[in-house]
Amino acid sequence: MDPVSEQYRPAMSWDRFWQLIDRLGVTEDGRVDCADLDDACEDLAATLAEEPVEQILGFGERLAEALFTLDRAEFGTLPVLGLTAPGGSPFPQSDDGFLYSRAAVVAAGRRTYESVLGHPERFAPFTDLHAEAVLHIHEEAYEQATGEECDHLTVHDYETCSNTAGWPELAR
Numbered sequence: 646m647d648p649v650s651e652q653y654r655p656a657m658s659w660d661r662f663w664q665l666i667d668r669l670g671v672t673e674d675g676r677v678d679c680a681d682l683d684d685a686c687e688d689l690a691a692t693l694a695e696e697p698v699e700q701i702l703g704f705g706e707r708l709a710e711a712l713f714t715l716d717r718a719e720f721g722t723l724p725v726l727g728l729t730a731p732g733g734s735p736f737p738q739s740d741d742g743f744l745y746s747r748a749a750v751v752a753a754g755r756r757t758y759e760s761v762l763g764h765p766e767r768f769a770p771f772t773d774l775h776a777e778a779v780l781h782i783h784e785e786a787y788e789q790a791t792g793e794e795c796d797h798l799t800v801h802d803y804e805t806c807s808n809t810a811g812w813p814e815l816a817r
Contacts, residue, residue: 655702655703655706655707655710655800656697656699656700656702656703656706657700657703657704657706657707659707661700662703662704662707662708662711663754663755665689665692665693665704666751666752666754666755667754667755668685668688668689668692669682669685669686669689669752669779670685671685671749671752671753671754671776672753682752682776682778682779683778686778686779686781686782686785687778687785689782689786690781690782690783690785690786690789691786691789692786693782693783693786694785694786694787694789694790695790696786696790698787698790698791701783701786701787701790702783702787702797704782704783704786705783705784705787705795705797705799706799706800706801708751708779708780708782708783708799708803709799709800709801709802709803710799710800710801711751711758712744712747712748712751712801712803713801713802713803713807713808714762714808715747715750715751715758715761715762715768716747716803716804716805716806716807716808716811716812717808717811717812718811718812718813718814718815719765719768719811720743720746720747720761720765720768721738721743721805721806721811721812722737722738723738723765723768723769723772724736724737724738724772725737725738725742725772725773726769726770726772726773727773728773738772740804740805740806741805742772742775743772743805744777744780744803744804744805745774745775745776745777745780746768746771746772746773746774746775746776747771747803748775748776748777748779748780749771749774749775749776749779750768750771751776751779752776752779753771783795
């Protein structure tokens with residue numbers, strides 16, 4: 646656990662976060678039609694909008710922490726499944742693609758998420774999946790609940806290479 650996590654406790658428990666994620670209905674292999682996932686994310690945002698604002702923001706915090714934890718070179722340097730670059734070399738993940746693949750791992754649920762940690766070979770099948778809609782669930786829920794745009798910044802930055810412990814070769 647990083648020092649930020651030790652000092653900050655989101656309003657939402659991990660158990661509640663994963664219960665809500667299970668409502669997305671993504672299979673453990675992460676295979677879901679993008680349109681279905683978009684609709685499921687909209688439905689989850691509507692459900693989450695019924696919760697107190699602290700819980701909505703807590704969901705965003707838990708999501709950011711889960712994505713931050715997966716932000717590691719051992720996952721981000723894997724090639725995209727099924728793609729090759731010109732000349733036949735492996736096709737690297739882009740920064741955004743890696744973020745959306747991490748979101749797909751989270752969307753697949755707690756068991757999949759926990760099984761991937763420390764096992765890059767279990768992350769590899771997610772490199773060609775993009776679950777960007779998951780990133781916006783709490784923002785949409787906040788807007789539905791308050792009528793205002795969500796400008797809350799999460800404690801954990803989940804953009805690619807933000808987890809310096811996960812990318813030690815990039816640490817300055």
